[in-house]
Amino acid sequence: MTDNHLTNINPNPKPAAKARQALPANQVRAALLPDQSPRLLQALHLLTRTGDLNADALRKLKQINHLYGLLRPLLEPLWISDDGQPSGAPLVVDAGAGNSYLGFVLYELLLGPLGRGELWGVETRADLVERVRQRAQDLGFSRMYMAQAAVAGIGAVPELAGRKVDAVVALHACDTATDEALLLGLAQKAAVIAVVPCCQAELARLLSGGSAVRTALGPLWRHPMHRREFGAHLTNVLRGLVLEAHGYQVTVTELTGWEHSLKNEVLLARRVQGRNPLALRQLHQLLAQLPPLPMRLLTELGVVDADGNPLQATEVKS
Numbered sequence: 001m002t003d004n005h006l007t008n009i010n011p012n013p014k015p016a017a018k019a020r021q022a023l024p025a026n027q028v029r030a031a032l033l034p035d036q037s038p039r040l041l042q043a044l045h046l047l048t049r050t051g052d053l054n055a056d057a058l059r060k061l062k063q064i065n066h067l068y069g070l071l072r073p074l075l076e077p078l079w080i081s082d083d084g085q086p087s088g089a090p091l092v093v094d095a096g097a098g099n100s101y102l103g104f105v106l107y108e109l110l111l112g113p114l115g116r117g118e119l120w121g122v123e124t125r126a127d128l129v130e131r132v133r134q135r136a137q138d139l140g141f142s143r144m145y146m147a148q149a150a151v152a153g154i155g156a157v158p159e160l161a162g163r164k165v166d167a168v169v170a171l172h173a174c175d176t177a178t179d180e181a182l183l184l185g186l187a188q189k190a191a192v193i194a195v196v197p198c199c200q201a202e203l204a205r206l207l208s209g210g211s212a213v214r215t216a217l218g219p220l221w222r223h224p225m226h227r228r229e230f231g232a233h234l235t236n237v238l239r240g241l242v243l244e245a246h247g248y249q250v251t252v253t254e255l256t257g258w259e260h261s262l263k264n265e266v267l268l269a270r271r272v273q274g275r276n277p278l279a280l281r282q283l284h285q286l287l288a289q290l291p292p293l294p295m296r297l298l299t300e301l302g303v304v305d306a307d308g309n310p311l312q313a314t315e316v317k318s
């Protein structure tokens with residue numbers, strides 16, 4: 001080995017270089033769920049051909065697997081009737097699917113073994129749709145489909161038009177695409193709605209005007225950083241209340257670690273009743289303390305008008 005070669009070795013690799021380093025085999029094994037096949041993870045390029053996993057891929061895999069663990073107990077009952085018999089062929093939508101890592105894991109571990117039901121990824125980007133279709137075909141995942149569409153435009157997808165959606169999941173669907181997923185789930189009265197929101201800028205924008213800041217609560221969001229964090233927090237609080245008002249039992253928990261602090265919240269919702277007037281009242285009481293917020297989710301559901309003023313509706317629309 002030459003001196004020259006030695007001087008080319010960086011004793012302190014940059015984080016990006018570290019993230020690409022392969023992890024020891026025992027860490028790779030520990031990251032896999034029982035029944036999770038290395039073949040799938042290789043097809044998704046999370047595992048290399050030689051079975052190595054780098055730190056970036058490990059982080060993604062841990063997120064997806066943890067979310068799968070939260071979703072499974074909610075989704076599994078959709079395949080079973082009240083008397084414990086097999087029933088139905090549920091339609092699950094993965095909104096803003098991207099590379100559909102979650103969809104592939106759901107299919108391999110749940111839809112595939114259960115032998116019934118369909119998983120539809122909905123994604124705007126044609127290249128991702130094509131990639132996922134190809135991988136699903138290569139893996140023989142015959143009930144895993146992709147639709148190239150905005151979540152809000154799913155009604156125009158011929159294979160989905162007029163069909164009942166039983167569950168909507170959305171992992172980091174950008175900005176208001178999470179709200180499109182919630183609107184879809186509510187309109188469909190889906191049994192399960194589960195979202196891990198992405199960064200959310202809509203409320204931070206709405207709270208940025210001078211009049212919004214010159215209110216008694218204005219100091220909560222006066223500084224841009226507080227506005228971003230408070231806006232994201234308030235968004236998820238309002239989303240949870242909207243779900244509850246529509247009869248869902250809501251659990252809010254964390255996805256994994258806090259390295260993505262603004263993207264680490266999971267809202268898990270299971271439909272348990274038609275309407276919840278108490279939650280609707282709480283939603284209106286909260287909105288009455290805030291500046292007018294014409295947030296898309298709230299305007300489309302008729303909770304506030306186009307200027308963000310709360311509508312004193314006795315019912316929420318879905």
Ligand SMILES: C[S@@+](CC[C@H](N)C(=O)[O-])C[C@H]1O[C@@H](n2cnc3c(N)ncnc32)[C@H](O)[C@@H]1O
Pocket residue numbers: 095096097098099100101122123124125128149150151152170171172173174177180198
């Ligand atoms: C941050 S990526 C997350 C992808 C994937 N769910 C994951 O966690 O790996 C968000 C994806 O949502 C897609 N997207 C954004 N807005 C959308 C919309 N309105 N309808 C459908 N897809 C959307 C983007 O193209 C992108 O692929």
